[in-house]
Amino acid sequence: MERSLTLIALFAALVAALGLIAPITMGFGVPITAQSMGIMLCGTILGAKRGGLAALLFVGLVALGLPLLAGGRGGLGMFATGSAGYLVGYVLGAYVTGLVMENLRSLPIGPAAGVAAVTGGLIVVHLCGVLGFMIVLDLDLRQAIVTDSAFIPGDFIKAVIAAIITAGIARARPASLLSRA
């Protein structure tokens, strides 16, 4: 119980910290914020329930007024911007990532984490993002998908990196990989 609680809280803090430290440079020189990768890691490492709760805790604290989003943004206002769909998608995405991870026990950890991160952290998060665009910005489906698609290549790379990192965690701290416990 204590361990679940502290891992959930520390992963929420990790997601926040990934957005607040200086952007990380990708292989070809494009700086990215690693926040959405943190959401994928919540699912691949903590599993569905705990990963989803970690993401919920993070998004909830943004709503309570802490500046935890990349670039120090936050507050209730974020839920009225076009980003609202992605914020809701973070919670659902972390949960689905964990769910896929838990159900792919037959695959080695790295590939399973990759599939999980793409399903939850990419597909689910972006579906919620598209819905958010349609509701808040009143775009039609095609416009929303075109706008959203600008972020898909970056997030795909993040999913691959999340898989590599999950495999690394499995070697460094195997006992803490709750998605496979």
Place this chain on the structure above:
Amino acid sequence: MISLTSPVKTRAHGWPAGAKLAALCVATLVLFAVQPLAPHLLFCLLMLALYALPGRQFLRTGLGRLRVLWPFIVVVVVWHWVIGDAVAGLQIALRMITAVGLANLVTMTTRLSDMMGVVRVLCAPLRWFGIKTKAIELAIALVVRFTPVLVDKGQVLSQAWRARATKRVGWRIVLPFAVLAIDDAEHVAEALRARGGL
């Protein structure tokens, strides 16, 4: 931990947080129900007037926080202009600016402790199902405490990277960073158990 609450004290700081949140819900519902452009222009001006009431510094901070909206405004206006409905684009952009402005107003005038009070009330029904709501409060306190700790550790990691490598800080740094967070979590869990647990 830095918060988004305004250091400029306003009368609204003293109002109950639950009432402010309820008012925000009603205002947002109204904003989404009203269609024509003219009332949205009026709502937006009223929202700006609310920011101007506590003085210039408050207004400047508030307007600064609305700057994050410009990419969305561009997207909305351009997409609606493309399909030949520029007026609708303006109306939706105004609606979003007003809704975000009002929500930020609640955030700027409500302390974290007051927000926590609302969370406590809203979580009360969960206790009927045997969920320990104290754990939620502890988890929130842990995130507030450990986010700056992890930011510091991340900065130390990237300094160590820069001291050894000629390349810029890359994604590989996230692995030791996550390991640090996991180790912290295990230590805190042990410390909690040693003190009697949850």
